């Protein structure tokens with residue numbers, strides 16, 4: 334009798350579907366390999382790819398960690414496939430390199446129960462910048478989940494989808510969580526329009542797309558005073574016009590994406606988040622009510638919503654603003670999310686959510702755990718931390734490259750770093766390199782230049798190669814970092 338453990342398979346990865354056994358082996362020369370021990374003539378042998386060898390009455394197959402084998406494994410071991418999470422407290426742990434899931438799994442375990450993880454999560458923009466497909470993002474997470482033996486529920490978030498084509502690509506790859514980003518249709522200028530301009534902009538909305546008429550909308554909101562757990566949210570003609578001009582087109586666009594998704598999913602379970610976080614001006618409480626009411630009128634069902642909160646949410650650094658003002662404002666958003674639509678409460682989502690340590694307690698307190706935390710680039714920064722302690726020369730090259738690229742790459746991100754305030758590489762000794770990752774400006778500079786670094790031939794393979802050769806070091810850095818993110822979400826107030 335042979336056992337998978339004796340073939341160099343990671344013990345925690347070993348799993349069975351009742352007839353066959355599977356495991357993941359790590360070999361320095363070939364990278365991760367799927368090892369499967371199946372009954373001779375098992376139908377799965379037609380689906381898996383690899384080298385088969387007879388072992389008595391069984392077949393031992395050793396194959397690549399490929400897309401085809403990932404799909405076959407998800408079919409054989411259903412817990413590997415992403416699922417919907419509903420109203421569970423949840424956290425998205427985006428992974429731009431495709432190597433972070435093992436560390437993410439360990440962090441979720443170490444933080445304690447209560448947070449449902451999303452391991453596969455990448456926005457369309459970041460897939461372009463890292464030259465990865467929606468399928469590769471899912472498959473990388475599958476291999477990480479398999480390697481670590483994670484058998485609890487986990488989701489897969491196709492993040493910041495903007496078009497019907499984005500939806501189609503994500504459905505085909507097997508995502509279960511679809512984040513619609515109609516931000517390009519949010520009209521921030523509505524904030525500063527005067528009465529007459531607002532009225533004419535209101536009349537000019539695409540009423541047909543909204544299946545609505547101006548007079549009908551005015552009637553629905555006339556003297557409208559919405560009450561959410563004691564918080565009053567009032568509309569008058571101007572505040573309605575402002576909400577409608579600012580968010581009306583975005584609501585219509587999100588509804589169109591939803592209708593498209595319902596058809597594309599062909600009955601498969603899915604869940605939707607609507608995000609307007611990447612816009613200039615904060616979402617007021619009245620605007621939140623308007624968005625939710627109108628989405629609902631148009632038939633959209635969603636599990637989470639990401640308003641643009643007050644304060645500044647820059648990439649990879651803590652919240653910038655008054656934490657108590659944030660909490661007071663959030664309290665009303667959370668009450669609205671619990672009460673505004675008959676379809677039930679929905680989660681509030683915290684985008685650009687990494688490293689916002691100062692507001693996590695308030696976020697969990699006010700949402701009462703109806704919360705989704707979304708992080709992505711911070712796992713890349715942890716990869717750089719790993720690199721800074723293993724290969725000072727490579728880290729220096731990445732940092733110097735990032736400083737060159739920053740002015741161009743920062744354009745599509747909310748950041749305020751100034752290169753003249755970031756440490757000069759030559760002033761920092763090798764042993765102190767990890768400290769660069771604690772400095773505000775350097776962090777943002779490194780954060781937003783990931784795409785350029787990963788597309789730079791001389792850097793990409795060395796970054797990935799070093800992390801592949803040192804998976805335990807990268808996982809340990811991720812665990813230390815993410816336990817701090819997740820623990821506030823696992824302790825839900827007094828219990």
Ligand SMILES: [Zn+2]
Nearest residue numbers: 608610684685
């Ligand atoms: Zn976002």
